[in-house]
Amino acid sequence: xxxxxxxxxxxxxxxxxxxxxxxxxxxxxxxxxxxxxxxxxxxxxxxxxxxxxxxxxxxxxxxxxxxxxxxxxxxxxxxxxxxxxxxxxxxxxxxxxxxxxxxxxxxxxxxxxxxxxxxxxxxxxxxxxxxxxxxxxxxxxxxxxxxxxxxxxxxxxxxxxxxxxxxxxxxxxxxxxxxxxxxxxxxxxxxxxxxxxxxxxxxxxxxxxxxxxxxxxxxxxxxxxxxxxxxxxxxxxxxxxxxxxxxxxxxxxxxxxxxxxxxxxxxxxxxxxxxx
Amino acid sequence: xxxxxxxxxxxxxxxxxxxxxxxxxxxxxxxxxxxxxxxxxxxxxxxxxxxxxxxxxxxxxxxxxxxxxxxxxxxxxxxxxxxxxxxxxxxxxxxxxxxxxxxxxxxxxxxxxxxxxxxxxxxxxxxxxxxxxxxxxxxxxxxxxxxxxxxxxxxxxxxxxxxxxxxxxxxxxxxxxxxxxxxxxxxxxxxxxxxxxxxxxxxxxxxxxxxxxxxxxxxxxxxxxxxxxxxxxxxxxxxxxxxxxxxxxxxxxxxxxxxxxxxxxxxxxxxxxxxxxxxxxxxxxxxxxxxxxxxxxxxxxxxxxxxxxxxxxxxxxxxxxxxxxxxxxxxxxxxxxxxxxxxxxxxxxxxxxxxxxxxxxxxxxxxxxxxxxxxxxxxxxxxxxxxxxxxxxxxxxxxxxxxx
Ligand SMILES: Nc1ncnc2c1ncn2[C@@H]1O[C@H](COP(=O)(O)OP(=O)(O)OP(=O)(O)O)[C@@H](O)[C@H]1O
Ligand SMILES: [Mg+2]
Numbered sequence: 170x171x172x173x174x175x176x177x178x179x180x181x182x183x184x185x186x187x188x189x190x191x192x193x194x195x196x197x198x199x200x201x202x203x204x205x206x207x208x209x210x211x212x213x214x215x216x217x218x219x220x221x222x223x224x225x226x227x228x229x230x231x232x233x234x235x236x237x238x239x240x241x242x243x244x245x246x247x248x249x250x251x252x253x254x255x256x257x258x259x260x261x262x263x264x265x266x267x268x269x270x271x272x273x274x275x276x277x278x279x280x281x282x283x284x285x286x287x288x289x290x291x292x293x294x295x296x297x298x299x300x301x302x303x304x305x306x307x308x309x310x311x312x313x314x315x316x317x318x319x320x321x322x323x324x325x326x327x328x329x330x331x332x333x334x335x336x337x338x339x340x341x342x343x344x345x346x347x348x349x350x351x352x353x354x355x356x357x358x359x360x361x362x363x364x365x366x367x368x369x370x371x372x373x374x375x376x377x378x379x380x381x382x383x384x385x386x387x388x389x390x391x392x393x394x395x396x397x398x399x400x401x402x403x404x405x406x407x408x409x410x411x412x413x414x415x416x417x418x419x420x421x422x423x424x425x426x427x428x429x430x431x432x433x434x435x436x437x438x439x440x441x442x443x444x445x
Numbered sequence: 446x447x448x449x450x451x452x453x454x455x456x457x458x459x460x461x462x463x464x465x466x467x468x469x470x471x472x473x474x475x476x477x478x479x480x481x482x483x484x485x486x487x488x489x490x491x492x493x494x495x496x497x498x499x500x501x502x503x504x505x506x507x508x509x510x511x512x513x514x515x516x517x518x519x520x521x522x523x524x525x526x527x528x529x530x531x532x533x534x535x536x537x538x539x540x541x542x543x544x545x546x547x548x549x550x551x552x553x554x555x556x557x558x559x560x561x562x563x564x565x566x567x568x569x570x571x572x573x574x575x576x577x578x579x580x581x582x583x584x585x586x587x588x589x590x591x592x593x594x595x596x597x598x599x600x601x602x603x604x605x606x607x608x609x610x611x612x613x614x615x616x617x618x619x620x621x622x623x624x625x626x627x628x629x630x631x632x633x634x635x636x637x638x639x640x641x642x643x644x645x646x647x648x649x650x651x652x653x654x655x656x657x658x659x660x661x662x663x664x665x666x667x668x669x670x671x672x673x674x675x676x677x678x679x680x681x682x683x684x685x686x687x688x689x690x691x692x693x694x695x696x697x698x699x700x701x702x703x704x705x706x707x708x709x710x711x712x713x714x715x716x717x718x719x720x721x722x723x724x725x726x727x728x729x730x731x732x733x734x735x736x737x738x739x740x741x742x743x744x745x746x747x748x749x750x751x752x753x754x755x756x757x758x759x760x761x762x763x764x765x766x767x768x769x770x771x772x773x774x775x776x777x778x779x780x781x782x783x784x785x786x787x788x789x790x791x792x793x794x795x796x797x798x799x800x801x802x803x804x805x806x807x808x809x810x811x812x813x814x815x816x817x818x819x820x821x822x823x824x825x826x827x828x829x830x831x832x833x834x835x836x837x838x839x840x841x842x843x844x845x846x847x848x849x
Contacts, residue, residue, distance in 0.1 A: 294538070
């Protein structure tokens, strides 16, 4: 009980909300590492996953890459990169780069595999129609495959965010900031209220960011992809207006797609592969 | 809209076209065929005979291993495939609508690809929506909010949006239920009457082929063209035992589709309006306020003088309209509970009824005057032909089940 009240007291102490090591500064630092990492991960993983998904080959490589990245111990990587950056005398920028690269290793696998899976999960009939209408491969990818893969891509970004926001706690080990500083100093000074408060703040940041990303997904994913279970929906309410339909989706994007994968027409796939 | 504009482009010529897949399957074998413009040609045959492969070679979704394909005398490989495809409408079995785009967005796909302005493309899309018989409100919906039949109509509208001279359709109606399928077939016939495109239509259903096709190309397993001709020619004079077997045992009955029923005598039929009191006895024909037939009621089953209610009606079946065939007349007679087939005028008003004896007589005359005597005789088949036929029949059975 006194741990909780201690945490509460620590969080409500006005002194902890101002200055160099105040909560707002630490939150911004934490968000800086996280946002930089996510941005870089999206720039790397979405085009790569999309292209591999589009050509339909290299699934093995995606899996191997993702798994081997996941197997790397974040802490070890961070130390290694830091030593290297210090050796080159890159200063604070080098430390930041070391942190971001370490976090990238966690962020890339979920985005890469989800983008790949999302593009592959596009109904082969839809892909066939896109090609048959005379879209170039790039147009097919940008106008048809990526928009339809977007729910899964966003789900990948959300899970990457959660991992990165939690793991960014390691930044103070190489004398950077972020909410990890409270955990780090709390632990070394046996100031458990401070340590726990740091953990609580990270959890709150994780939840807030996840909600924000879910909101973004709701906005950018086509309403046509947010209609739960197509036929059943239609039969139950045949006269519903489109406006009602766009607000009808209540499930998060990830579960919408996960629960209802398209059944792949493998014969058609082979045929297209052969024709190419 | 003037009926059937002529001098259209879109003659498709197959010159000794073969397709062998990398695994060694010979899907199409030396196909030579000239598909006329402005008409519907149906590629029909058992499962796996190479119909889809042949169709998809026309818009270069598949490249032939040998031979070449020409459109209006020009080799289709002379321009980049995406450009070729923008000039050829393409409709597939499950419509393949883009789930992320609205109905109008789907239909506007090709107009936008060929560089039409957004506004012009949307206007064009709305026009087509109406053309294929869909309400304007549907334009704002997403594909997941449409029934299978509506999706298929949108698929057809999307294929027609850039007004291509050629329309390729691969089993477009096989995934919808039989009632909707009939509606879609009628709609296609109506559209084709207005537009006069070169339509290449793939099906494994001989009834659908006979109904829609101006020409049939009957394909046999192994990618061989077994017969090419009008439906009447194919039904009346199958080129070989394979074709005879494929068009099936109801062939004589189907051939009745080509005999006109206009000469059949139509007898006056007393009618009663819905809501009016019953009179007389036996089967009475019930009509609505516009004199269109609603069904039959058995006067013996209800007290005389009771008003005719909707729930008393035995719904009638096929109606014979002007220009109908003996087959329709026969079906009208057989599907009517009174045995008297109902004939209507062009506006759908009751003209009277057909007597079963007259209809059977007309059927008999139609059957004996044509060259329909060459029924398929199993004993005359060689062993290989027999195997081919059995495979063909099994394939067709499997497919018709898959289609549900
Ligand atoms: N990509 C492919 N690789 C190998 N063989 C193929 C491929 N696509 C089709 N085939 C084979 O080629 C033959 C013709 O196939 P096709 O799809 O053209 O037949 P179809 O007449 O359209 O049949 P269905 O009525 O079942 O659709 C079949 O034996 C089929 O198994
Ligand atoms: Mg096919």
